[in-house]
Amino acid sequence: MDIRAVAEADRAVWAQLYAGYAAFYGVAQTDAMRQTVWGWLMDADHGAEGLVAEVGGVVVGIAHFRSFARPLSASVGGFLDDLFVGPEARGTGAAEALVQGVADVGRKRGWTLIRWITAEDNYRARGLYDRVAEKAKWVTYDIKL
Numbered sequence: 001m002d003i004r005a006v007a008e009a010d011r012a013v014w015a016q017l018y019a020g021y022a023a024f025y026g027v028a029q030t031d032a033m034r035q036t037v038w039g040w041l042m043d044a045d046h047g048a049e050g051l052v053a054e055v056g057g058v059v060v061g062i063a064h065f066r067s068f069a070r071p072l073s074a075s076v077g078g079f080l081d082d083l084f085v086g087p088e089a090r091g092t093g094a095a096e097a098l099v100q101g102v103a104d105v106g107r108k109r110g111w112t113l114i115r116w117i118t119a120e121d122n123y124r125a126r127g128l129y130d131r132v133a134e135k136a137k138w139v140t141y142d143i144k145l
Contacts (some may be wrong), residue, residue, distance in 0.1 A: 001097050005051060013058075017062045017086055018034055020084060025119065049065055050065075051063045053095075060089035060092070061085035062082065062098075063084075064081045065102045070112060070113075077106070077112050077113045078115070080115070081116070083116070095128055096131075099114075099132055100132070102114055
């Protein structure tokens with residue numbers, strides 16, 4: 001399993017995986033929305049970055065992440081926005097490898113933690129997350145704008 005930065009040549013398989021991620025969460029996502037996110041990932045000046053998990057030359061999973069300021073601790077952390085592994089590759093360790101890939105990026109950059117959220121009923125993913133990270137005590141709120 002190789003974990004590497006997403007590249008221009010990954011666009012088609014990335015789009016399929018990202019559409020699968022949106023479908024998993026029941027989010028209506030258009031080609032235009034994916035084009036916007038792809039543009040962010042390909043723009044070195046934008047904060048969003050991506051990794052892919054590759055097995056035998058085939059991309060089987062994606063992760064999107066970004067840095068964020070942590071004023072209370074006067075430090076910088078990493079936020080794992082999206083993590084998805086195609087159904088055919090689940091159970092291969094790709095999701096854990098992607099999480100560790102983001103953590104490796106954070107270590108190199110001096111980040112103090114990697115944070116992410118998941119749906120409460122995403123039990124399969126939470127099994128992994130409970131193994132590789134500490135569940136935070138924070139409750140998440142959203143204001144729709």
